[in-house]
């Protein structure tokens with residue numbers, strides 16, 4: 001039977017499917033078709049968030065309508081499977097920026113458990129899990145948690161944003177992070193306040209050695 005299976009594959013090569021647009025093409029790699037690739041602009045940009053708690057902060061793509069829409073679908077419209085192409089985008093950046101050197105664990109920006117229950121998943125956690133598996137670096141889950149809801153950060157000024165983030169995150173098991181080099185994953189860096197606060201808590205409560213951050217895109221005006 002195996003011979004026949006192989007024969008069928010030669011006659012009808014399995015087409016790849018683009019998970020962003022549903023296009024079927026034979027040479028689809030990493031779940032993204034050429035059309036969608038042309039709609040993305042890789043920046044692999046390192047940003048300075050002016051935080052003593054953060055090492056490298058890098059995002060992959062220029063924030064355009066294309067990626068804005070995909071992230072919206074991923075977070076709010078139940079397109080949970082988009083963690084695969086989004087994970088592939090981050091992988092490309094990781095390799096190009098040499099981001100995994102010395103990384104002991106990968107984690108993610110936590111969402112409140114109530115929000116996770118409603119959405120069914122944490123978008124950044126799914127991407128972090130995907131990266132952890134491919135890179136063979138342990139994933140830390142549910143050791144950095146979110147204990148407070150926050151107002152949308154983009155409506156606040158710089159001072160209120162920092163105030164808004166106070167006491168939002170908590171480390172529940174510091175042995176997980178102690179003396180470790182951590183890569184934290186987020187989908188989008190909007191103001192930087194969330195990622196800064198996560199890094200602060202990981203260092204102060206978790207006793208981490210260093211925290212680096214990686215996001216798909218950033219809406220920051222730079």
Ligand SMILES: [Zn+2]
Nearest residue numbers: 018021033036
């Ligand atoms: Zn596509």
